[in-house]
Amino acid sequence: xxxxxxxxxxxxxxxxxxAEDEEFETAVQAAGWQHLPDGHICLACDGGRGPVLERGxxxxxxxxxxxxxxxxxxxxxxxxxxxxxxxx
Numbered sequence: 121x122x123x124x125x126x127x128x129x130x131x132x133x134x135x136x137x138x139a140e141d142e143e144f145e146t147a148v149q150a151a152g153w154q155h156l157p158d159g160h161i162c163l164a165c166d167g168g169r170g171p172v173l174e175r176g177x178x179x180x181x182x183x184x185x186x187x188x189x190x191x192x193x194x195x196x197x198x199x200x201x202x203x204x205x206x207x208x
Contacts (some may be wrong), residue, residue: 124159
């Protein structure tokens with residue numbers, strides 16, 4: 121899924137752990153993306169922090185992440201992914 125706002129590079133990729141009986145659109149909505157009459161809108165654009173200009177490792181928008189104490193955090197949608205025990 122792509123964000124339909126101008127100049128936004130955000131993507132939402134199907135999660136590896138998506139259950140076979142779960143619809144992709146349900147996973148998109150659960151991740152916080154909006155489906156509006158003019159297209160799909162990512163979390164960053166919807167929250168006023170977009171458009172996503174740099175791609176990275178964020179599982180919700182593929183935006184660039186930075187390592188912070190609470191985990192790898194997206195610069196755009198602010199989604200944190202906690203560090204694994206092995207990382208620290």
